[in-house]
Amino acid sequence: xxxxxxxxxxxxxxxxxxxxxxxxxxxxxxxxxxxxxxxxxxxxxxxxxxxxxxxxxxxxxxxxxxxxxxxxxxxxxxxxxxxxxxxxxxxxxxxxxxx
Amino acid sequence: xxxxxxxxxxxxxxxxxxxxxxxxxxxxxxxxxxxxxxxxxxxxxxxxxxxxxxxxxxxxxxxxxxxxxxxxxxxxxxxxxxxxxxxxxxxxxxxxxxxxxxxxxxxxxxxxxxxxxxxxxxxxxxxxxxxxxxxxxxxxxxxxxxxxxxxxxxxxxxxxxxxxxxxxxxxxxxxxxxxxxxxxxxxxxxxxxxxxxxxxxxxxxxxxxxxxxxxxxxxxxxxxxxxxxxxxxxxxxxxxxxxxxxxxxxxxxxxxxxxxxxxxxxxxxxxxxxxxxxxxxxxxxxxxxxxxxxxxxxxxxxxxxxxxxxxxxxxxxxxxxxxxxxxxxxxxxxxxxxxxxxxxxxxxxxxxxxxxxxxxxxxxxxxxxxxxxxxxxxxxxxxxxxxxxxxxxxxxxxxxxxxxxxxxxxxxxxxxxxxxxxxxxxxxxxxxxxxxxxxxxxxxxxxxxxxxxxxxxxxxxx
Numbered sequence: 001x002x003x004x005x006x007x008x009x010x011x012x013x014x015x016x017x018x019x020x021x022x023x024x025x026x027x028x029x030x031x032x033x034x035x036x037x038x039x040x041x042x043x044x045x046x047x048x049x050x051x052x053x054x055x056x057x058x059x060x061x062x063x064x065x066x067x068x069x070x071x072x073x074x075x076x077x078x079x080x081x082x083x084x085x086x087x088x089x090x091x092x093x094x095x096x097x098x099x
Numbered sequence: 100x101x102x103x104x105x106x107x108x109x110x111x112x113x114x115x116x117x118x119x120x121x122x123x124x125x126x127x128x129x130x131x132x133x134x135x136x137x138x139x140x141x142x143x144x145x146x147x148x149x150x151x152x153x154x155x156x157x158x159x160x161x162x163x164x165x166x167x168x169x170x171x172x173x174x175x176x177x178x179x180x181x182x183x184x185x186x187x188x189x190x191x192x193x194x195x196x197x198x199x200x201x202x203x204x205x206x207x208x209x210x211x212x213x214x215x216x217x218x219x220x221x222x223x224x225x226x227x228x229x230x231x232x233x234x235x236x237x238x239x240x241x242x243x244x245x246x247x248x249x250x251x252x253x254x255x256x257x258x259x260x261x262x263x264x265x266x267x268x269x270x271x272x273x274x275x276x277x278x279x280x281x282x283x284x285x286x287x288x289x290x291x292x293x294x295x296x297x298x299x300x301x302x303x304x305x306x307x308x309x310x311x312x313x314x315x316x317x318x319x320x321x322x323x324x325x326x327x328x329x330x331x332x333x334x335x336x337x338x339x340x341x342x343x344x345x346x347x348x349x350x351x352x353x354x355x356x357x358x359x360x361x362x363x364x365x366x367x368x369x370x371x372x373x374x375x376x377x378x379x380x381x382x383x384x385x386x387x388x389x390x391x392x393x394x395x396x397x398x399x400x401x402x403x404x405x406x407x408x409x410x411x412x413x414x415x416x417x418x419x420x421x422x423x424x425x426x427x428x429x430x431x432x433x434x435x436x437x438x439x440x441x442x443x444x445x446x447x448x449x450x451x452x453x454x455x456x457x458x459x460x461x462x463x464x465x466x467x468x469x470x471x472x473x474x475x476x477x478x479x480x481x482x483x484x485x486x487x488x489x490x491x492x493x494x495x496x497x498x499x500x501x502x503x504x505x506x507x508x509x510x511x512x513x514x515x516x517x518x519x520x521x522x523x524x525x526x527x528x529x530x531x532x533x534x535x536x537x538x539x540x541x542x543x544x545x546x547x548x549x550x551x552x553x554x555x556x557x558x559x560x561x
Contacts, residue, residue: 006438011434014434014437014438015434017437017441018407018433018434018437019411019414019422020422020425020430020433020434021422021423022430026427026430029427030430030431030434033431033491033492033493034431034434034435034438036493037399037435037492037493037496038435038438040395040396040399040493040496041396041397041399041400041448041452042396043392043393043396044393044396044397044400044451044452044455045451046393047390047393047455047458049451049454049455049458052454052457052458053454053457054450054453054454054456054457055453055454055456055457055460056298056453057284057298057328058284058285058298058460058507058508058509058534059284059285059328059330059509061285061327061328061330064327066324074325076191093416093417094416095416096416
């Protein structure tokens with residue numbers, strides 16, 4: 001079986017998809033490490049999975065529904081608990097500039 | 100007073116008889132934490148004061164101090180999941196497991212160290228420094244719930260709540276000579292537990308004896324409307340079933356788990372444990388779990404895929420630091436998962452892995468239709484030195500060979516003590532059962548513990 005090799009370009013592309021910034025050293029290391037891991041997991045191809053169902057979860061449950069009613073126990077009492085930035089004694093969500 | 104070998108029931112009795120007050124018990128652990136934690140780094144956050152609610156004085160866990168892996172949200176407290184991403188995150192809500200224990204009267208004393216986001220088997224991937232094994236501080240305590248295991252071994256709390264996705268309760272319990280239970284997926288609510296891999300994560304108790312595991316499980320198990328993956332099955336009485344006799348039970352010994360590549364001392368010690376079971380009238384049955392060798396490959400495709408999705412929420416906007424604060428292992432797993440789920444690779448990797456998962460689940464179902472439980476090592480090696488395996492991620496992943504199959508199948512597993520190596524390092528083993536067979540496993544473990552001859556009075560410090 002052909003050895004899996006993730007090139008530096010592949011790693012840079014993955015990092016972009018995953019919204020991660022990597023240094024050159026990291027790109028180099030990850031390229032080697034991820035390649036060896038993918039090489040290892042490739043042995044799954046030895047297993048015959050024709051006509052085998054997928055198992056995404058083991059609990060055996062299907063859609064658990066509830067009534068569309070407000071649960072007062074889960075209401076957030078104050079946005080103060082959530083917001084992250086303090087400015088002028090008020091609290092804000094701070095996000096990156098878009099334009 | 101030396102409280103190390105007292106069970107929760109015995110401690111509770113002392114409180115009832117007013118021979119020990121909740122304040123004194125809390126102070127007992129707090130003093131030890133102040134002395135030992137700087138060396139061990141088992142705790143990330145410690146509560147300096149006990150929040151004793153006297154209206155709970157009749158509750159079964161009134162006054163009993165416990166710790167939780169720092170992946171469990173507790174309102175008003177830091178929850179870091181061992182990561183710098185959440186180093187300043189204050190939880191705005193309580194996890195269900197915390198709520199249940201609080202309502203039973205238990206007192207949280209602190210949050211324990213872990214591999215960041217559960218990614219690891221040694222607690223070396225914590226962004227806040229590794230935890231040291233109390234039996235020998237040059238060695239890892241195991242992971243990812245290493246802080247919890249170390250805290251128990253060093254007598255820094257009476258029980259702990261860990262989390263097991265690929266072995267993270269069993270591995271450190273084994274390496275620190277304590278006991279731990281990986282429950283059936285869906286038995287205990289994950290609401291408020293920082294998610295690693297949502298189809299594999301389980302919430303479970305860790306303690307110094309099996310009786311305590313049963314007592315804690317009684318409180319935390321059960322359906323939770325806030326976690327729709329929890330089972331609706333009735334929770335049995337775990338403590339009641341401990342006393343049952345276990346003679347006549349069939350114990351499966353899977354040949355793949357005792358094959359070449361497993362450390363000979365580990366095998367030798369577990370063979371001694373097998374003899375203990377045989378003396379108790381348990382019958383040994385050789386079995387095979389043929390898909391064992393593919394379990395790590397399946398796990399290290401499924402878990403990173405799920406974690407790449409779960410860790411997408413850390414955008415640094417709504418809470419936490421931005422994604423530059425991820426450690427190397429988190430980044431590795433995110434990228435691996437991104438790759439295996441991406442267009443063009445999804446079928447070959449993720450879909451293939453979840454089909455193999457079905458076969459692994461079948462392996463266990465078939466074996467457990469012929470025997471009552473399965474005995475197996477937890478780690479293929481004894482505890483290793485800090486820094487020994489950290490440079491090659493794949494070498495570290497291979498330590499999980501015997502723990503991940505259990506998570507893939509969703510079945511429960513109890514870690515018990517096998518003894519110590521000639522270098523005085525702990526070795527454990529696991530007993531695996533059918534889905535929701537916790538009562539049976541705890542019964543078997545309890546009987547083993549009382550007959551194993553392994554000194555549970557041993558502790559790493561005087």
